[in-house]
Amino acid sequence: MGALGRLGGLLADAALGLPLRAVPYTVARDVAVPMPDGVTLLGDHYRPSGAAGPLPVVLVRLPYGRAGVFAHAFAAPYARRGLQVFVQSTRGTFGSGGHFRPFTTEHEDGLATLAWVREQPWCDGRVAMTGGSYFGHTQWAVAPYADPPLVAVSPHITGARITTAFYVSGTPGLENALRWSLAIGRQEAGGVPAPLLRPLLRRRVERALRMLPLQAADTAAVGAPVAFWRDFTAHAAPGDPFWAVADHDGADLARMPPANMVTGWWDLFAAAQLADAVRLQAAGVPLRLTVGPWLHGEPGEVREVLRTDAAWLGHHLQGGPAPSGAPVRLYLQQAGTWLESPTWPPPGTTTVHWHLHAGGTLGEEPGTGGEPSSFTYDPADPTPGVGGPLLERPGGQADNRAVEARDDVLVLTGPVLPRDVDVVGQVRARVHVRPELGHADLFVRLCDVGADGVSRNVVDGIRRLAPRSVPADDVTVGPDGVLAVDVELFPTAYRFRAGHRLRLQVAGGAFPRFARNLGTGEPFATATTGRPCRFEVFHDAAHPSRLELPVLS
Incomplete structure (x- = not known):
């Protein structure tokens, strides 16, 4: 040298x-x-x-x-x-x-x-x-x-x-998986496209994310099959032994x-x-x-x-x-x-519960009544996801107001915070829900609403639900058929400032970050048809849906 x-x-x-x-x-x-x-x-x-x-x-x-x-x-x-x-x-x-x-x-x-x-x-x-x-x-x-x-x-x-x-609580992480598949599929055959070709490639990828069946989305995006994408789509069922190694x-x-x-x-x-x-x-x-x-x-x-x-x-x-x-x-x-x-998570945190209430509010006390809230998820017009932990921009925090204005998103907002709240650790939610179909996804997102009214995502999580005959540690079925679903959101260290408000979104998906749940139970790689799914979300005394926050003292 x-x-x-x-x-x-x-x-x-x-x-x-x-x-x-x-x-x-x-x-x-x-x-x-x-x-x-x-x-x-x-x-x-x-x-x-x-x-x-x-x-x-x-x-x-x-x-x-x-x-x-x-x-x-x-x-x-x-x-x-x-x-x-x-x-x-x-x-x-x-x-x-x-x-x-x-x-x-x-x-x-x-x-x-x-x-x-x-x-x-x-x-x-x-x-x-x-x-x-x-x-x-x-x-x-x-x-x-x-x-x-x-x-x-x-x-x-x-x-x-x-x-x-690539599989978050049973839900295929569609966008991250396809974008990484295309990156490794191209890396020895031309690498990064010329600037004039990037918008064209981006549009092809966006079309590929929406295509059905998904098995050949790699070919639709870059013109050739990619081994990882074929493995990802063929072995997407939870617990598939293919991934044991x-x-x-x-x-x-x-x-x-x-x-x-x-x-x-x-x-x-x-x-x-x-x-x-x-x-x-x-x-x-x-x-x-x-x-x-x-x-x-x-x-x-x-x-x-x-x-x-x-x-x-x-x-x-x-x-x-x-x-x-x-x-x-x-x-x-x-x-x-x-x-x-000295450790993760840090010592000195207290779990604070924010409960879902009727009328689209969050409160520190459990809800006492009211009819369940409802929304319908339609895979033909999937609930979009913005921001979050993605491989590339526009990941991170984003303005969520356009998503929250949709009628397929349940939005619950807390009161103005009188003081700063430091959330440090693993965030969780328990949501009592009754989906119309046995095959459905439950997406939960915590947002920070500023004094300007802008709602910005902080952490989220998703849970793919199977027919109720399939046992799971984080899903229990009540005598009335209502599911109590424990959703593990991302960990964080985040200060909600005084004057801001907590907001919780509940939806049936976040596309294209997560693949659409078509509601039919068909194999992920080859499924071609979908069914809308109506959700009821319960927040009464018998079904205390809540958000669990680790708050630093």
């Missing part, structure tokens, strides 16, 4: 918010790693120039290529700090052999790669892993099973149960090494990641966690990943100082401040 390269590295570090380091290094490209089934995967080996003898290794496994932005962001910054890095393209991507079938081969390939790395004369046996999103998943596929254990991991913006990003939330954490995790309140993996944090803490795994005000992969989120990992890997692999400060840092939205805590 010459002087110009070192200068470029320093400029890159400055842009990424990293302390400036310029350790020279060499890169061996396209290093072949054999898999047990005969397939060869390729990787790039970064090593400090002039290093003598074996060193620890930072292993990164990703499907997005080993050059360009990924090399500059997730390999070179660590190499400039004197770390040895091995970056590998996962099966079927960017020169690696085999077929890319997302999430299905990372366990076996990851363990085989780890064993190979440890056998190399340049490795001293100590290996850490890092990366976000898919290459956070490749860490979960290895870390709980590695023997001997890894030294440290950094599974950022991801989840041990990866399928929760992809989910690792049931793994024994006895060999899990110390973990550093970064995510954002608007990241589609935030709920799964924070569930992982609870499990890691319970298992006694040393954990550092940062949750900021970010959407998936936003620059601020990426900078925090790199900033925390530079210190994390330096500590665990090079004997540098341990990271300082509280283990858990949470950005309190609308307050412009960070909270520090």
Whole structure:
């Protein structure tokens, strides 16, 4: 690496918010790693120039290529700090052999790669892993099973149960799944389209999201089938065993090494990641966690990943100082401040109930009477969703007034808040509902209504309902046939300011973020017809529907 390269590295570090380091290094490209089934995967080996003898290794496994932005962001910054890095393209991507079938081969390939790395004369046996999103998943596929254990991991913006990003409480996350499918389907065949073609592609994607059947939406959008989309549509039923190899939330954490995790309140993996944090803490795994005000992969989120990992890997692999400060840092939205805590969720919260009342109001006391509220969800004109945890903009917070004006959305609003209310933790709702059809979705969203009357989404959740003969822990059936449905909304840290009001939406869907429930029970991939579904929402003394908020004292 010459002087110009070192200068470029320093400029890159400055842009990424990293302390400036310029350790020279060499890169061996396209290093072949054999898999047990005969397939060869390729990787790039970064090593400090002039290093003598074996060193620890930072292993990164990703499907997005080993050059360009990924090399500059997730390999070179660590190499400039004197770390040895091995970056590998996962099966079927960017020169690696085999077929890319997302999430299905990372366990076996990851363990085989780890064993190979440890056998190399340049490795001293100590290996850490890092990366976000898919290459956070490749860490979960290895870390709980590695023997001997890894030294440290950094599974950022991801989840041990990866399928929760695409199937939320049984409901297929249509928009995120299709957009990611198209991204990986195009990445080695033209990449990002020219600016003049982007509006055309966007319109094709929007049409594809609305088409039925959904099985061929990938072809309609980009002209060719994409393996992940076909798997996503064919295996959408809750509990489909196809995904068992992809989910690792049931793994024994006895060999899990110390973990550093970064995510954002608007990241589609935030709920799964924070569930992982609870499990890691319970298992006694040393954990550092940062949750900021970010959407998936936003620059601020990426900078925090790199900033925390530079210190994390330096500590665990090079004997540098341990990271300082509280283990858990949470950005309190609308307050412009960070909270520090020893754990997630933070201690010192109290569960506060806001009850649904007749007449479209929320109150602190349970409702006492009134006829049930009702609305009808029609899959031919699906209730739109705006904002929320999406892969890209326009995710995040959005003005919800147009959605709330529809007659297929039940809107309930609380009184003006006399003081600030800090909601920090997992938000839940219990809604007593009687849908006309056995197959239906229940969508619940909490909003913040400002003094200007604008309603902005804060957190939401959805539950796909099956015929009542199907038992479920979070759905109970009363003697009158009314369902008590527990809906887990996203976690958050959010300040509702004095003078604002809480608002709750209840609807039968949020399209296209979530696929339409057609009400027929036909297979997701091939369904073509839909039926409207009338909902009754109960809020009397016998059916105390409520919102559950963890309020920080």
